[in-house]
Amino acid sequence: MLIDMNRVYRQTNLENLDQAFTVAERDLGVTRLLDPEDVDVPQPDEKSIITYVSSLYDAMPRVPDVQDGVRANELELRWQEYYERVTVLLQWIRHYTVIFEEKRFPGSYEEIEILWRQFLKFKETDLPNKEADKNQSKFQYQSLEGAVKSGQLKVPPGYHPLDVEKEWGKLHVSILEREKLLRIELER
Incomplete structure (x- = not known):
């Protein structure tokens, strides 16, 4: 004191x-x-x-401008929102990639039909919703890009939009493969 x-x-x-x-x-x-x-x-x-x-x-040391503090806090909140959105999105992508890479199917035709209907619902409802989330995360990142380039924010490995796109691509490959295998099973 x-x-x-x-x-x-x-x-x-x-x-x-x-x-x-x-x-x-x-x-x-x-x-x-x-x-x-x-x-x-x-x-x-x-x-x-x-x-x-x-x-x-x-x-006397310079007292930070109130606006600086508000901007830093706003930046932190926007980063947290982006980080949480990407975390949830990546978990969802990886979860469904693993599910769709499964090559074993039930023995009965009725169970295959149920899988097919679930798969179609996924493609028509879940996938477009998550694609909207992915696109929103890209926009969020673009609003943070200046802070990333200036060193104010550090993007952890796997959290850049290109990393998300890479995982999204793996999901699409597994979706296409799953659809092909389900069609083969339905034709038996």
Whole structure:
């Protein structure tokens, strides 16, 4: 603590000024240009006061602009939203890739028909919804790209849109293979 505020209330003006000048010199490196006796008067020398206050201002660290904090917080929130969307999307893609790579099928025709209907529902409903998510994640990334290029954000391995596209491509290959195998099973 630079100044004990409990002591400030019990000290005289001269003691407080002396303490303030001492702390400024010791902790901030501001040369002591004034004496407490020269300041604690009805008409202190304005030029000396302004010069001293200017040197204090120069020695103080820059306080971040409120806008900087808001922008950083907004950036963090947008990144978190992107990261979570891609995490869920990648889990979904990998889950269905594994399912569709399965080569064994049930023995009965009725069970194959059920699989076929589930597969068609997947292609008509689930896949387009997730493709919309994938496209949305691309737009989100584009809004973050400047921060990534400037080093404000670091993209973990596997989270770049190109990585997502690669996984999406694997899913499509497994979908095509699954459809081909299901058609063969249905024709038996």
